[in-house]
Amino acid sequence: MQKKRILVAALNWGLGHAARCVPIIEELQRQHFEPIIASDGEALRLLHKEFPHLNYEKLPSYHIKYPENGAYFKWKLIMETPRILSAIEEEKKLTKKLVKKYNLFGIISDNRLGVRSKKLKRNVFITHQLNVLSGSTSFFSSFIHQKYIRKFDQCWIPDFEGSQNLSGKLGHLDKKQKNCQYIGPLSRFEKTATPIMYEYAVILSGPEPQRSILESILLKELKDASEKILFIRGVMSDEGFQCDNPNINMKNHLFGKALQEALNCSRVIISRSGYSTIMDLAALGKKAFFIPTPGQYEQEYLAEKFQDNGIAPYCDQNHFSLEQLQKVQNYKGLSDLGGSAGLRGCLAFFHSK
Incomplete structure (x- = not known):
């Protein structure tokens, strides 16, 4: 049939x-x-x-x-x-x-x-x-x-x-x-009991040129970071990308179970405050630091909403620094709202x- x-x-x-x-x-x-x-x-x-x-x-x-x-x-x-x-x-x-x-x-x-x-x-x-x-x-x-x-x-x-x-x-x-x-x-991910391998996971996405602009800002600010960082660039390319900081593991993209495992084994997620990302982080019960896309009212609204509710801090991309990430410890993080x-x-x- x-x-x-x-x-x-x-x-x-x-x-x-x-x-x-x-x-x-x-x-x-x-x-x-x-x-x-x-x-x-x-x-x-x-x-x-x-x-x-x-x-x-x-x-x-x-x-x-x-x-x-x-x-x-x-x-x-x-x-x-x-x-x-x-x-x-x-x-x-x-x-x-x-x-x-x-x-x-x-x-x-x-x-x-x-x-x-x-x-x-x-x-x-x-x-x-x-x-x-x-x-x-x-x-x-x-x-x-x-x-x-x-x-x-x-x-x-x-x-x-x-x-x-x-x-x-x-x-x-x-x-x-x-x-x-x-x-x-809606989320494609499930929370699993996975040992933490990375202090931070950077998840980039979105149309150009803002994706590349944020990538440059983050790599500059994280160049001396001593913590283990997973950096997922969000580009559909198989061409390698080198980073001078040996603590940063660069990936162009990850899919399916590989991405789910990467996020589960990361303590804090650094990302845009897009709604699909928020749903994924809620499903995984993750702490996050948001950097809304400049001029995108939706992302700016959501970032402010979650900061005001004590869930996750944010800053605009031109003011990002490694020190900003210390704010995360004062926020409770995202969680499944129950069914x-x-x-x-x-x-x-x-x-x-």
């Missing part, structure tokens, strides 16, 4: 959207669906490495890039809006072809606004941003995003619905939209007739 085919489409904006699709794809397979992977760039390469046996399709690229000066980030996105909208229209055209090519039963789109089909009754949108923070234009950007969300049959929010949650005002409205459902945080609404149960949506 032919398995029902579900298209899983992830936005290529850093690796976070692709990473949180990993447990979705795994659960689809456990429930005897056939996932079809769709994305572009490094997000597509990550998913293809995690699931080399699955069919995958390349989607149009949004070509999201950060300015070197974070203060211009919002205005750069506004200037690029026509190109992004054009990519969304191309997504719609390609999705029509994929529905026919694979005889799709349903779609799960992680922030791919154009990946849905009127011919299907099971179009799911995944986002933790019901409110899209953009400074003085937050009301407008949130209104537009919520309008897109209402076009999908369901919206899955990877968080808890109550006051004990990870996303704060990003994922919670004063009045819940009818098609929204909280499914609990999940259940990704497994949510997939019953695709079992229904």
Whole structure:
């Protein structure tokens, strides 16, 4: 009997959207669906490495890039809006072809606004941003995003619905939209009892040039560190990268169980405050030091939220120093908030007739 085919489409904006699709794809397979992977760039390469046996399709690229000066980030996105909208229209055209090519039963789109089909009754949108923070234009950007969300049959929010949650005002409205459902945080990792090998693990990700800018800052500030440090650059390259400090173990990338083991054996994680990273660190119960991407309101909000709640400190990347990491000992770290609404149960949506 032919398995029902579900298209899983992830936005290529850093690796976070692709990473949180990993447990979705795994659960689809456990429930005897056939996932079809769709994305572009490094997000597509990550998913293809995690699931080399699955069919995958390349989607149009949004070509999201950060300015070197974070203060211009919002205005750069506004200037690029026509190109992004054009990519969304191309997504719609390609999705029509994929529905026919694979005889799709349903779609799960992680922030791919154009990946849905009127011919299907099971179009799911995944986002933790019901409110899209953009400074003085937050009301407008949130209104537009919520309008897109209402076009999908369901919206899955990877968080808890109550006051004990990870996303704060990003994922919670004063009045819940009818098609929204909280499914609990998504993470591909599990906490294991692993001996600590590294005092710090640096996890880099996100679009250029900000990824490279932060990498340069961290390597400069950590060049004399005496602690053992694992430094994962977050680039899909096999070309070696040398570091003068013998205490720093450089890796371009790690995947699957290797990355899970690396994080479990590290005492403190240094990373951006992206939401997918936060979900992973909560699943692992880790202490963290956050460095939000300049100009990205979402990451700045989350970093401030967790510092104010006594969970993890942060600083902007231009003020980072080795001494800043001493603050971590005064914070309790992230932890699982106690159970999940259940990704497994949510997939019953695709079992229904």
